[in-house]
Amino acid sequence: MATVAEILRSKSGSEVYRVAPTDSVLHALRLMADKEVGALMVLDGEKIAGIFTERDYARKVALVGRSSGDTPVSEIMTRAVRFVHPEQTTEACMALMTEHRLRHLPVVDGERLVGLVSIGDLVKQMISQQQFVIAQMEQYITGGW
Template identity: 60%
Template structure:
Protein backbone atom coordinates (compact mmCIF):
# COMPACT_ATOMS: atom_id res chain seq x y z
CA UNK A 1 0.00 0.00 0.00
CA UNK A 2 1.57 3.26 -1.16
CA UNK A 3 1.17 6.69 0.35
CA UNK A 4 0.23 9.83 -1.56
CA UNK A 5 3.80 11.07 -1.02
CA UNK A 6 5.15 7.99 -2.82
CA UNK A 7 2.59 8.39 -5.59
CA UNK A 8 3.56 12.04 -6.11
CA UNK A 9 7.25 11.10 -6.37
CA UNK A 10 6.47 8.58 -9.11
CA UNK A 11 4.35 10.94 -11.24
CA UNK A 12 5.92 12.20 -14.46
CA UNK A 13 3.93 15.43 -14.42
CA UNK A 14 4.07 17.17 -11.05
CA UNK A 15 2.91 20.64 -12.03
CA UNK A 16 -0.36 21.67 -10.42
CA UNK A 17 -2.24 23.93 -12.79
CA UNK A 18 -4.22 26.74 -11.23
CA UNK A 19 -6.46 29.66 -12.03
CA UNK A 20 -7.74 32.71 -10.15
CA UNK A 21 -11.41 32.96 -9.15
CA UNK A 22 -11.69 36.20 -11.12
CA UNK A 23 -10.47 34.65 -14.38
CA UNK A 24 -13.13 33.71 -16.91
CA UNK A 25 -14.49 30.24 -17.47
CA UNK A 26 -13.28 30.54 -21.09
CA UNK A 27 -9.71 30.97 -19.82
CA UNK A 28 -10.13 27.94 -17.53
CA UNK A 29 -11.40 25.75 -20.38
CA UNK A 30 -8.56 26.91 -22.64
CA UNK A 31 -5.96 26.02 -19.97
CA UNK A 32 -7.49 22.59 -19.44
CA UNK A 33 -7.61 21.92 -23.19
CA UNK A 34 -4.00 23.09 -23.76
CA UNK A 35 -2.73 20.73 -21.08
CA UNK A 36 -5.18 17.85 -21.63
CA UNK A 37 -6.36 17.99 -18.03
CA UNK A 38 -9.81 17.90 -16.50
CA UNK A 39 -9.48 20.28 -13.56
CA UNK A 40 -7.75 23.40 -12.26
CA UNK A 41 -7.28 24.38 -8.65
CA UNK A 42 -8.65 27.83 -7.95
CA UNK A 43 -6.13 29.84 -5.95
CA UNK A 44 -6.04 33.21 -4.22
CA UNK A 45 -2.35 33.71 -3.61
CA UNK A 46 -1.11 30.53 -1.93
CA UNK A 47 -4.57 29.54 -0.68
CA UNK A 48 -6.78 26.92 -2.36
CA UNK A 49 -10.28 28.42 -2.59
CA UNK A 50 -11.87 25.96 -4.99
CA UNK A 51 -11.59 23.59 -7.90
CA UNK A 52 -13.09 23.95 -11.36
CA UNK A 53 -13.62 20.93 -13.60
CA UNK A 54 -14.91 20.09 -17.04
CA UNK A 55 -17.99 18.75 -15.27
CA UNK A 56 -18.56 22.17 -13.67
CA UNK A 57 -18.36 23.73 -17.12
CA UNK A 58 -20.86 21.32 -18.63
CA UNK A 59 -23.36 21.57 -15.80
CA UNK A 60 -23.01 25.17 -14.65
CA UNK A 61 -22.28 27.02 -17.87
CA UNK A 62 -23.55 25.14 -20.91
CA UNK A 63 -26.71 23.73 -19.34
CA UNK A 64 -27.53 27.06 -17.64
CA UNK A 65 -27.08 29.11 -20.81
CA UNK A 66 -24.20 31.17 -19.44
CA UNK A 67 -21.44 32.63 -21.62
CA UNK A 68 -17.90 31.36 -20.98
CA UNK A 69 -16.19 34.69 -21.75
CA UNK A 70 -18.46 36.57 -19.31
CA UNK A 71 -18.63 34.12 -16.40
CA UNK A 72 -15.95 34.25 -13.69
CA UNK A 73 -14.56 30.95 -12.41
CA UNK A 74 -15.82 31.77 -8.89
CA UNK A 75 -19.42 31.45 -10.16
CA UNK A 76 -19.02 27.81 -11.15
CA UNK A 77 -16.18 26.44 -9.01
CA UNK A 78 -16.66 23.97 -6.21
CA UNK A 79 -15.55 25.85 -3.11
CA UNK A 80 -15.66 23.02 -0.56
CA UNK A 81 -12.55 21.20 -1.72
CA UNK A 82 -11.72 17.84 -0.18
CA UNK A 83 -8.01 17.17 0.15
CA UNK A 84 -5.58 14.58 1.48
CA UNK A 85 -2.26 14.65 3.32
CA UNK A 86 0.98 13.09 2.00
CA UNK A 87 0.69 10.16 4.44
CA UNK A 88 -2.78 9.18 3.18
CA UNK A 89 -2.76 5.76 1.50
CA UNK A 90 -3.82 5.17 -2.09
CA UNK A 91 -6.64 2.95 -0.79
CA UNK A 92 -7.93 5.73 1.48
CA UNK A 93 -7.83 8.14 -1.48
CA UNK A 94 -9.71 5.68 -3.68
CA UNK A 95 -12.41 5.26 -1.01
CA UNK A 96 -12.73 9.04 -0.57
CA UNK A 97 -12.96 9.61 -4.32
CA UNK A 98 -15.48 6.81 -4.82
CA UNK A 99 -17.72 7.86 -1.92
CA UNK A 100 -17.74 11.51 -2.98
CA UNK A 101 -17.61 11.04 -6.76
CA UNK A 102 -14.36 12.98 -7.07
CA UNK A 103 -11.78 12.75 -9.82
CA UNK A 104 -9.13 15.03 -8.31
CA UNK A 105 -7.70 15.53 -4.81
CA UNK A 106 -5.30 18.28 -3.78
CA UNK A 107 -2.50 17.16 -1.49
CA UNK A 108 -1.92 19.55 1.40
CA UNK A 109 0.86 19.66 3.97
CA UNK A 110 -0.43 21.98 6.64
CA UNK A 111 -1.72 24.98 4.70
CA UNK A 112 0.65 24.39 1.78
CA UNK A 113 -0.40 22.78 -1.51
CA UNK A 114 2.15 20.09 -2.41
CA UNK A 115 0.44 18.31 -5.29
CA UNK A 116 -2.70 17.07 -6.99
CA UNK A 117 -3.67 13.47 -7.66
CA UNK A 118 -6.29 12.20 -10.06
CA UNK A 119 -8.31 9.02 -10.15
CA UNK A 120 -6.11 7.99 -13.08
CA UNK A 121 -2.97 8.39 -10.95
CA UNK A 122 -4.50 6.16 -8.29
CA UNK A 123 -5.68 3.48 -10.70
CA UNK A 124 -2.24 3.37 -12.36
CA UNK A 125 -0.51 3.11 -8.96
CA UNK A 126 -2.82 0.38 -7.66
CA UNK A 127 -2.46 -1.66 -10.87
CA UNK A 128 1.34 -1.35 -10.65
CA UNK A 129 1.29 -2.44 -7.02
CA UNK A 130 -0.94 -5.43 -7.81
CA UNK A 131 1.27 -6.42 -10.75
CA UNK A 132 4.30 -6.44 -8.45
CA UNK A 133 2.46 -8.69 -5.96
CA UNK A 134 1.42 -11.07 -8.75
CA UNK A 135 5.02 -11.32 -10.00
CA UNK A 136 6.28 -12.01 -6.47
CA UNK A 137 3.65 -14.74 -6.00
CA UNK A 138 4.58 -16.33 -9.34
CA UNK A 139 8.25 -16.41 -8.34
CA UNK A 140 7.32 -17.92 -4.97
CA UNK A 141 5.14 -20.59 -6.53
CA UNK A 142 7.89 -21.53 -8.99
CA UNK A 143 10.38 -21.63 -6.12
CA UNK A 144 12.49 -18.75 -7.47
CA UNK A 145 12.85 -16.84 -4.25
Protein backbone atom coordinates in the same frame (compact mmCIF):
# COMPACT_ATOMS: atom_id res chain seq x y z
CA MET B 1 0.10 0.35 0.72
CA ALA B 2 1.30 3.31 -1.28
CA THR B 3 0.96 6.85 -0.01
CA VAL B 4 -0.05 10.02 -1.78
CA ALA B 5 3.56 11.25 -1.46
CA GLU B 6 4.75 8.18 -3.41
CA ILE B 7 2.17 8.80 -6.13
CA LEU B 8 3.26 12.44 -6.46
CA ARG B 9 6.91 11.36 -6.76
CA SER B 10 6.07 8.84 -9.48
CA LYS B 11 3.98 11.21 -11.61
CA SER B 12 5.77 12.45 -14.70
CA GLY B 13 4.10 15.84 -14.49
CA SER B 14 3.41 16.90 -10.94
CA GLU B 15 2.81 20.60 -11.51
CA VAL B 16 -0.52 21.83 -10.18
CA TYR B 17 -2.21 24.04 -12.74
CA ARG B 18 -4.16 26.93 -11.31
CA VAL B 19 -6.37 29.88 -12.09
CA ALA B 20 -7.56 32.86 -10.10
CA PRO B 21 -11.21 33.25 -9.06
CA THR B 22 -11.49 36.28 -11.36
CA ASP B 23 -10.24 34.44 -14.46
CA SER B 24 -12.88 33.66 -17.06
CA VAL B 25 -14.18 30.15 -17.53
CA LEU B 26 -12.95 30.34 -21.13
CA HIS B 27 -9.40 31.05 -19.90
CA ALA B 28 -9.65 28.08 -17.53
CA LEU B 29 -10.94 25.79 -20.30
CA ARG B 30 -8.10 26.81 -22.61
CA LEU B 31 -5.55 26.05 -19.89
CA MET B 32 -7.16 22.67 -19.22
CA ALA B 33 -7.09 21.83 -22.92
CA ASP B 34 -3.50 23.02 -23.31
CA LYS B 35 -2.26 21.02 -20.31
CA GLU B 36 -4.57 18.05 -20.98
CA VAL B 37 -6.02 18.02 -17.46
CA GLY B 38 -9.55 17.69 -16.15
CA ALA B 39 -9.29 20.02 -13.17
CA LEU B 40 -7.61 23.23 -12.06
CA MET B 41 -7.07 24.56 -8.59
CA VAL B 42 -8.53 27.99 -7.98
CA LEU B 43 -6.16 30.00 -5.82
CA ASP B 44 -6.66 33.41 -4.31
CA GLY B 45 -3.01 34.29 -3.79
CA GLU B 46 -1.68 31.12 -2.18
CA LYS B 47 -5.00 30.24 -0.51
CA ILE B 48 -7.23 27.54 -1.99
CA ALA B 49 -10.51 29.17 -3.03
CA GLY B 50 -11.94 26.17 -4.88
CA ILE B 51 -11.48 23.66 -7.66
CA PHE B 52 -12.71 23.98 -11.25
CA THR B 53 -13.47 20.76 -13.11
CA GLU B 54 -14.89 19.64 -16.42
CA ARG B 55 -17.99 18.63 -14.48
CA ASP B 56 -18.40 22.19 -13.15
CA TYR B 57 -18.28 23.51 -16.69
CA ALA B 58 -20.69 20.94 -18.10
CA ARG B 59 -23.31 21.41 -15.39
CA LYS B 60 -23.00 25.09 -14.52
CA VAL B 61 -22.13 26.73 -17.86
CA ALA B 62 -22.88 24.54 -20.87
CA LEU B 63 -26.23 23.18 -19.65
CA VAL B 64 -27.59 26.55 -18.50
CA GLY B 65 -26.47 28.58 -21.49
CA ARG B 66 -23.92 30.79 -19.76
CA SER B 67 -21.11 32.44 -21.69
CA SER B 68 -17.67 30.99 -20.96
CA GLY B 69 -16.00 34.28 -21.82
CA ASP B 70 -18.18 36.38 -19.51
CA THR B 71 -18.40 34.04 -16.52
CA PRO B 72 -15.68 34.21 -13.85
CA VAL B 73 -14.44 30.91 -12.45
CA SER B 74 -15.55 32.00 -8.96
CA GLU B 75 -19.21 31.78 -10.00
CA ILE B 76 -19.10 28.11 -10.92
CA MET B 77 -16.14 26.53 -9.11
CA THR B 78 -16.63 23.97 -6.38
CA ARG B 79 -15.94 25.78 -3.11
CA ALA B 80 -16.15 22.85 -0.70
CA VAL B 81 -12.81 21.30 -1.61
CA ARG B 82 -11.98 17.91 -0.14
CA PHE B 83 -8.25 17.29 0.11
CA VAL B 84 -5.72 14.74 1.30
CA HIS B 85 -2.31 14.84 2.93
CA PRO B 86 0.91 13.29 1.56
CA GLU B 87 0.96 10.51 4.18
CA GLN B 88 -2.53 9.22 3.35
CA THR B 89 -2.84 5.89 1.54
CA THR B 90 -4.20 5.19 -1.91
CA GLU B 91 -6.97 3.18 -0.27
CA ALA B 92 -8.04 6.18 1.84
CA CYS B 93 -8.07 8.36 -1.28
CA MET B 94 -10.14 5.85 -3.23
CA ALA B 95 -12.65 5.63 -0.38
CA LEU B 96 -12.97 9.44 -0.24
CA MET B 97 -13.32 9.71 -4.03
CA THR B 98 -15.92 6.95 -4.15
CA GLU B 99 -17.96 8.29 -1.24
CA HIS B 100 -18.08 11.85 -2.61
CA ARG B 101 -17.98 11.02 -6.34
CA LEU B 102 -14.76 12.94 -6.94
CA ARG B 103 -12.18 12.55 -9.70
CA HIS B 104 -9.48 14.86 -8.32
CA LEU B 105 -8.04 15.47 -4.86
CA PRO B 106 -5.73 18.33 -3.97
CA VAL B 107 -2.80 17.34 -1.76
CA VAL B 108 -2.08 19.73 1.10
CA ASP B 109 0.94 19.65 3.40
CA GLY B 110 0.17 21.93 6.31
CA GLU B 111 -1.31 25.01 4.66
CA ARG B 112 0.54 24.52 1.36
CA LEU B 113 -0.85 22.98 -1.84
CA VAL B 114 1.74 20.42 -2.98
CA GLY B 115 -0.04 18.40 -5.63
CA LEU B 116 -3.19 17.03 -7.19
CA VAL B 117 -4.02 13.35 -7.61
CA SER B 118 -6.63 12.00 -10.00
CA ILE B 119 -8.57 8.79 -9.99
CA GLY B 120 -6.34 7.72 -12.88
CA ASP B 121 -3.22 8.25 -10.76
CA LEU B 122 -4.67 6.04 -8.03
CA VAL B 123 -5.77 3.28 -10.39
CA LYS B 124 -2.34 3.28 -12.06
CA GLN B 125 -0.65 2.91 -8.65
CA MET B 126 -2.98 0.11 -7.56
CA ILE B 127 -2.40 -1.81 -10.82
CA SER B 128 1.36 -1.44 -10.35
CA GLN B 129 1.10 -2.81 -6.81
CA GLN B 130 -0.98 -5.77 -7.98
CA GLN B 131 1.48 -6.58 -10.78
CA PHE B 132 4.32 -6.59 -8.25
CA VAL B 133 2.45 -8.97 -5.94
CA ILE B 134 1.57 -11.28 -8.85
CA ALA B 135 5.21 -11.39 -9.97
CA GLN B 136 6.33 -12.23 -6.43
CA MET B 137 3.74 -15.00 -6.15
CA GLU B 138 4.75 -16.46 -9.54
CA GLN B 139 8.38 -16.55 -8.43
CA TYR B 140 7.40 -18.27 -5.20
CA ILE B 141 5.18 -20.85 -6.95
CA THR B 142 7.77 -21.69 -9.63
CA GLY B 143 10.59 -21.85 -7.11
CA GLY B 144 12.38 -18.82 -8.50
CA TRP B 145 13.52 -17.72 -5.05
